[in-house]
Amino acid sequence: MNTASTDTPRIWGGTTLATRQKARREKLVEVGLDLLGTPGATLSVRAACRSAQLTERYFYESFPDRDALVLAVYEELADEVRQVLDEAASEGDPAEVARRSIEALVTLMVDDRRKGRVLLVAPLTEAVLAQPSQALLPALGELIRSKLPRSTPAEQRTLISVGLLGSLTALFYAYLEGGMQVTREQLVDHCIAVLNHAGHLAG
Template sequence: MELRSSAPSGQRRGRWSGVPLRDRQALRRSELITAGVTLLGGPEGPSLTVRAVCRAAGLTERYFYESFSDRDEFVRAVYDDVCTTAMTALASSSTPREAVEAFVALMVDDPTRGRVLLLAPEREPVLTRSGADWMPTFIGLLQSRLSHVSDPARQQMIATGLVGALTALFTAYLDNRLSATRQQFIDYCSDLVLRRAATH
């Protein structure tokens, strides 16, 4: 008689071997977020259901609801994770070109992340507020790099204009509406930031 494991696919026996109990929930949450990025940033648009996320992560719905109350909370958590990763990369860059290259590496070389950050708020109503909430954070980071501009109001306007322009450029690039090569795109975005910052 053949004995079959009752564990769902991906939840093989020993999966958590060696992981302290107190760390397992955080690890499961991380695996769910990773699956969520892939599904939310899919090339055909979001195809994210609780069941699809659990299947992609190899976890049961029990573990999903261990960390998230519902799909909406999960979608916001996925978006926040991508935004936090982007902010960390940008904040650690010492020059405008480094910042652009870091952002391209994160959001264009791995387009699922880029689609989560820039396209998902247009397709997921639950992210409308999240996108608006994160925008001042990105603007504030850029504004903090404009220390040579003495007027705070001008700093804020320059930073807001640049974030708007760069958002439009990256969105068009991810949507394949620009024919520029990767290098042309980096060069143009870097020059844009440098020109706008230097002329004020």
């Protein structure tokens, strides 16, 4: 009588099927970031498979179509944004939080320009990212709201935070696309000044 459990994962090459599937998916997401975040590159199922050195069979094991990969790449980066902002706002006075937050965003989105382009440029051309990109805005808006006096009316806080969010987004976009000839340090200092000015706008 065979008493071996049918639930025991089958091992091949020292790893389980689930582990290999996870590794293949992670590889596809990584090459998806490369292709989506590199100017002149094209993200397609065939291009992703070629870059990941996988057959299309393994692509469809992880994603139903090309848009699903685009969405997976974006959502992973959006989670990174939320995480770094949460960590930056964990403690400290408002000025310190502002500096840490901007530094964290620049490290994530400028030091690795692929990520910045996926977060800021790709939503302009990828229809599948329209809704997720809008869902990310509250996390960034909250960074600005945290600089406003609590006594500021809610409507005014909303107007100010949305306006300044647009300003910061435009600054990052222009920097990534080469539209501004400034240093990284100048970008960081200016963005921090923009945030610090939020309180004055509240009157």
